Amino acid sequence: MQASLWCTNSREIKATFDGHSQAITDIRFSPSMLRIATSSLDKTVRIWDIENVHQLLLNLTSPGCAVRTFTGHTTSVMSIDFHPKKDLICSCDENEIRYWAIKNAGCVKVAKGGANLVRFQSGVAKHIAVVVGKTSICWDSSGERLISVSEDLVKVWRVDSMGKANCVHELSVTGKRFRCGIFHPCYPSLLVIGCYQSMELWNMAENKMMMPIEEPVSALAVSTTSGLIASAGHNDNVVKLWK
Incomplete structure (x- = not known):
């Protein structure tokens, strides 16, 4: 199974990353944008x-080079x-969360x-958001707010310096199925x-869906x-860019 690196200007594949023997479940850029984790x-x-x-600058397709492979999980990852500030990566399976030192490829902590999903807090990186189930999450760029999305409910949380989260906005619309x-x-x-049948804007200040x-x-x-915003369809194998 492989991942691909696309140029958003030319919309061409610039590199491929082939090495996993089964499906890829997640992909992330490093803070420096010079490495990718899968x-x-x-x-x-x-x-x-x-x-x-x-090779990318010469418009040639380049095979990506796997510089580290981490093994130790007993079930699917x-x-x-990536940690925003440290040489550290976090991974999770159905039983545990592992923290890896990238430089020496060693596991430094097992929780x-x-x-199903892990995301370090943006910016200050004091906390990590962990999801069990089908909920989707995303931090804002400041690391002060977190959005959580389930099929029937969208919530925006404000996270304080101690990691306590308070819900500040909530959206529930009859007939919508959020993803x-x-x-x-x-x-x-x-x-x-992103919904099962549409993509929409939510104006939190006015609490209404738009466009x-x-x-x-x-x-x-x-x-x-x-x-730019990228969206992936769930039945057409197409990625689209929006601005």
Whole structure:
């Protein structure tokens, strides 16, 4: 199974990362944007090097180089995330959460209790959000707010310095089935919500949905640098960029 690196300008594949023997479950860029991490049903985590970009600049497709492979999980690895400030990566399966030192490829901590999704707090990185079940989560760029999305409910949480979360906004709309959500990269009061049958904006200040697009969405990602939003459909194998 493989992952692909796309150029958002040319919309061409610039590198491929092939090595997992089963499906990839999660993929994350490092804070420096020079490495990619993937987790897989094959019980491994891999770190891929994209620092050597001379072939990419020549518009050649380059095979990614796996610089680290982490083994130790006894069941499928469901999610991963890079620590924003340390040489550390976190991974989870249904039984435990593992913390790995990237430089020496060693496991430095094992926390009992499984998860389906892990995300380090943006910016200050004092906390980590852990999800059990089908809920989707996403931090804002400041690390002060967290969005959680289940099929019938969207909540926005404000997280204090001690890690206590208070719900500050809540959205529940009859007939909607939510899948994922992100904070808009340019407008802090807007959320982009991916639904089973549409993609919509939620204005938190006015508590209303706006600009529905008939576009079934299974996953969303955002670039705070370019302001681009990426959406993946759940039945057409297509990724789209929005601005």
